[in-house]
Amino acid sequence: MKDDLRGLYAAIILSALVVLGVNYFFPKPAAPKTATVATATVQTAEETKSEDAVEAPEVVFEKAETVLAADARLPIKNDVLNGSIRLKGARFDNLTLTKYKETIADNSPDVSLLLPAKTENSYFADYGWLSANTDVAVPDSSTVWQVVGNAELTPNTPVTLEWDNGQGLKFINQISLDEHYLFTLKQSVENHSGQAVTLLPFGLFSKRIDENSSARSVVHEGFVGVLNGKLKEIKYPKIKEEPQEFETDGGWVSFSDKYWFGSFVFDDEAAEKISLRKVKDGMYQLDFRGAPLQIQAGQSAEVNTRLYAGAKEIKLLDKYAESIKKFDLNIDFGWYYFLTKPFFYILDFLYGLIGNMGWAILLFAAILRLSMFPLAHKSYDNMSKMKKIQPKIMALQEIYKEDKVALQRATMELYKKEKVNPASGCLPMFIQIPIFFSLFKVLNIAIEIRHAPFIGWVKDLSAPDPLTISTWAHIYVPSVIDIGVWPLIYGLTMLLQNQLNPKPANKDQARMFMLMPILFTIMFAHFAVGLVIYWILNNILSLIQQKIIMHKNGVK
Numbered sequence: 001m002k003d004d005l006r007g008l009y010a011a012i013i014l015s016a017l018v019v020l021g022v023n024y025f026f027p028k029p030a031a032p033k034t035a036t037v038a039t040a041t042v043q044t045a046e047e048t049k050s051e052d053a054v055e056a057p058e059v060v061f062e063k064a065e066t067v068l069a070a071d072a073r074l075p076i077k078n079d080v081l082n083g084s085i086r087l088k089g090a091r092f093d094n095l096t097l098t099k100y101k102e103t104i105a106d107n108s109p110d111v112s113l114l115l116p117a118k119t120e121n122s123y124f125a126d127y128g129w130l131s132a133n134t135d136v137a138v139p140d141s142s143t144v145w146q147v148v149g150n151a152e153l154t155p156n157t158p159v160t161l162e163w164d165n166g167q168g169l170k171f172i173n174q175i176s177l178d179e180h181y182l183f184t185l186k187q188s189v190e191n192h193s194g195q196a197v198t199l200l201p202f203g204l205f206s207k208r209i210d211e212n213s214s215a216r217s218v219v220h221e222g223f224v225g226v227l228n229g230k231l232k233e234i235k236y237p238k239i240k241e242e243p244q245e246f247e248t249d250g251g252w253v254s255f256s257d258k259y260w261f262g263s264f265v266f267d268d269e270a271a272e273k274i275s276l277r278k279v280k281d282g283m284y285q286l287d288f289r290g291a292p293l294q295i296q297a298g299q300s301a302e303v304n305t306r307l308y309a310g311a312k313e314i315k316l317l318d319k320y321a322e323s324i325k326k327f328d329l330n331i332d333f334g335w336y337y338f339l340t341k342p343f344f345y346i347l348d349f350l351y352g353l354i355g356n357m358g359w360a361i362l363l364f365a366a367i368l369r370l371s372m373f374p375l376a377h378k379s380y381d382n383m384s385k386m387k388k389i390q391p392k393i394m395a396l397q398e399i400y401k402e403d404k405v406a407l408q409r410a411t412m413e414l415y416k417k418e419k420v421n422p423a424s425g426c427l428p429m430f431i432q433i434p435i436f437f438s439l440f441k442v443l444n445i446a447i448e449i450r451h452a453p454f455i456g457w458v459k460d461l462s463a464p465d466p467l468t469i470s471t472w473a474h475i476y477v478p479s480v481i482d483i484g485v486w487p488l489i490y491g492l493t494m495l496l497q498n499q500l501n502p503k504p505a506n507k508d509q510a511r512m513f514m515l516m517p518i519l520f521t522i523m524f525a526h527f528a529v530g531l532v533i534y535w536i537l538n539n540i541l542s543l544i545q546q547k548i549i550m551h552k553n554g555v556k
Contacts, residue, residue, distance in 0.1 A: 061120040068094055068116060072144070074159060075152045078179055081310070083114065085153070089141035090161055090173055092183075093117070093124035095309055097260070104451050104459045113260050113309055123207045123255075125262060125307060127185060129171065132198040132292065137165040145173070155179050168193030181310025182265075182320065188302035191295040198294045201303045203264055204287035205255050209236060211282055219444050220332035223276050223286060224261070225253035231329050239278045246274040254308075254330055255286055259447045261330050264288055265306035268325075311447050314344055331445055339438035344446050351448075357461055358454030361530050365537040372431065373545070383501060384550040385420045436535075443528040454533070458486075461530035468525070483525040486532045491521030493539035500546050 073084035076095065083095035095114035102108045114123050129138045139145070145161040153159045158176035165171070170190040177183050187201055209221075222235040227248035234244070250268035254261045264286075266272050271291045279285050293301045308320075312331050321327040333340040343364075350360035392414060400407035415421070443449055443462055453459045457467045465484025470477040472485075483491075495517040524532050 062118045064094075064112070064115055064119045067118055074147060074161075076154075076177065077152065078155050078177060080180060081177075082110070085175070086116070087145050087147070087161070089126060089143060090128075090139070090145045091116075091124055091126050091141065092307065092309065093122075097311055100259075100311060100447070101451065111260070113262070117206070121208055123205070123262070125203065125205050125264075125309070127173070127187060127201075127203045127305070129187070129189065130200040130202055130289065132200070136169070136197055136199075137167055138199065139163050139165075139171055153177050169197065180316060181308055183307040183309070185305050185307060186302055187305070188300055189293075189295055190300045191297055194297050196294055196296045198292050199301075200292050201290040201305075202287060203305060203307075204285060205262055205264075206279075206283065206285050207255050207262075208283050211236060219258045219441075221257050222255075223253070224256045224330055225274070226251040226326045226329065227253075227274070229325070231326065234276065236278075236284065239276060239284055241278050241280075243275045243277040246276070248272050248274060250325075252324060252327065253286060253288065255284070256330055256332075258445070259312055259450060260310065261308070261312060263308040263327075263330065265308060265324055265327075267304055270303070312445070313447060314341075315348070332441075333445070334437065334441040336434045336438040336441070339434055340441045340445075343438050344442050344448075347442065347446075348448060356454065357449055357452035358458065358530065358533060361461070361534050362537050365534045366541065368435070369538060369541045375431070383546070384552075385418060387501070387550070389414065389418050389420065439534060440527065440531055443530045449528075449530060452530075454529070458529055458533075461533075462528050464526055465529040465532065481522060481525075483521060484529065484532075486529050486536065487521050487525040490524050490532050490536050490539070491517050493536055493543065494520055497539055497543055497546070500543065500550065 068084070072087045073094070074087060076083045076085060080097065080099050081095060082098050085091065086093055093114050093116040095112070097111040097113055100111040102111055112121075114125070115121050116124060126141060128140060131138045143163055145163050148160040148162050150157040150159050153175060155177055158174060161173040161175070163171045168191065170192065172188045172190070174186040174188070175183060189199060191197055220233055220235060222237075222239060223233065225232045225246070225248075227246050228251065232246070248266070249271050250266050251272075252263050252265040253274055254263035266288070273289045275285075275287050275289075277285055290303055293303070295301045306324075314328070314331060317328045317330060346367075347357070347360050347364055350363050351357050354360050354363065393411060396407060396410045396414065400410060446462075449462045450460070452461045454461055458465065460466075465486045468477070468482045468484045469475070470482050498513055498517060501513075524535070
């Protein structure tokens with residue numbers, strides 16, 4: 001019975017690891033450097049093309065520096081952001097996150113989040129107005145806005161942009177920025193035309209992505225939103241060319257990547273219509289339209305929207321979530337939210353004490369192991385007794401090898417006589433499953449662990465061990481079995497642990513358990529090295545505890 005259960009649970013864990021690892025082992029072909037170019041912005045319900053639309057099927061992307069230099073710009077700067085707003089169209093299309101680097105190299109550039117149209121990774125946000133009357137001119141992506149007052153957007157200097165349509169309507173954008181990544185936009189219209197007009201505020205994100213990379217991600221990437229208080233998520237591959245329409249009163253909508261995201265945040269009382277679609281290969285658009293505003297002659301109207309464009313810093317988003325409902329759900333905490341988030345905060349606290357995330361992970365492993373000590377102690381006590389009576393079980397197998405029913409009855413009587421619970425080893429396995437997935441999630445979503453170094457050659461705990469067989473042996477090794485040093489150490493600890501466990505009576509199960517250290521080592525070679533280091537210490541502590549209990553019970 002115990003062997004069957006152990007085989008079942010081991011198969012469950014192994015299957016889960018296979019599901020997680022398959023995208024690493026069999027990645028899709030990389031996307032070509034030239035791509036089909038789609039309409040970059042769609043600013044009306046009738047899908048009017050902007051100046052960024054390109055009719056040719058293929059294009060070679062331009063350098064960001066070249067595109068940025070083509071138009072007048074309003075600088076943006078605070079302690080974590082650097083960039084500019086394109087005055088033509090009042091477009092947010094140039095934003096660099098100065099706290100984060102693209103790679104761990106010393107000369108790595110800062111992470112670029114927003115990039116202008118016609119570049120390879122274009123990603124920008126537009127705001128504007130739609131008119132119910134086609135005779136009324138409204139600002140679009142070719143409109144050149146005038147700067148009034150401050151000529152640089154900082155936390156201490158909000159800016160004002162104005163445009164007059166020549167028909168008596170004056171459009172005003174007042175933009176402010178906090179000390180982090182949150183912009184506040186107050187869009188207003190003054191009506192001096194002598195007649196009433198009806199306008200609709202709108203905004204959009206246009207984003208080009210590497211679809212192959214997104215499809216392989218173990219973290220949700222794509223659309224995320226809280227619509228009427230409910231979370232809605234759609235991965236990029238599930239976004240179709242046919243627009244998907246939603247309605248919400250307040251809430252927020254985002255384009256979410258692994259570590260970064262852009263989000264429109266609405267007033268709680270505002271009614272918004274959301275549209276999401278794949279424009280063409282690699283290009284996606286998320287836009288919103290507010291309720292129509294009728295502005296009488298001599299009057300004005302305004303709408304307020306916030307724009308978040310920055311990093312997924314967990315503690316920062318929790319702070320924003322105090323006023324923006326469920327804003328922390330821009331981070332994909334996974335099924336075990338109730339474990340994943342506390343695990344992060346514990347790791348962050350330990351990191352604050354120690355100053356190194358690798359040692360914080362090891363201390364966390366020790367604390368977690370200590371909390372599970374009573375349960376593990378009881379399990380290992382039963383397992384040592386099982387190992388001790390293994391010769392008696394083998395004798396029964398020999399006696400009743402032709403009668404499985406009698407063998408099962410005799411085995412259960414032996415368990416009862418020796419006071420052994422054959423299923424006692426299963427509960428710790430069940431507990432380890434959510435712990436594994438929660439810690440796996442933390443190491444994949446927490447930007448605080450991205451590029452965090454440990455000791456020696458480990459410069460990024462969120463990435464696989466870089467010191468692989470091909471690296472230190474200078475030979476070609478297929479990527480599937482190109483295993484790092486830390487995963488090899490993990491495999492050794494698992495092998496030693498299996499040696500202490502009672503051997504399964506079933507020969508097929510015995511063979512599977514012999515192969516499991518090899519299979520798990522291959523799987524763990526492609527996981528974050530921080531997770532591998534955690535599990536190594538967990539295995540070592542388990543070995544010590546198990547060895548002590550076996551010695552106490554007189555088991556060799």
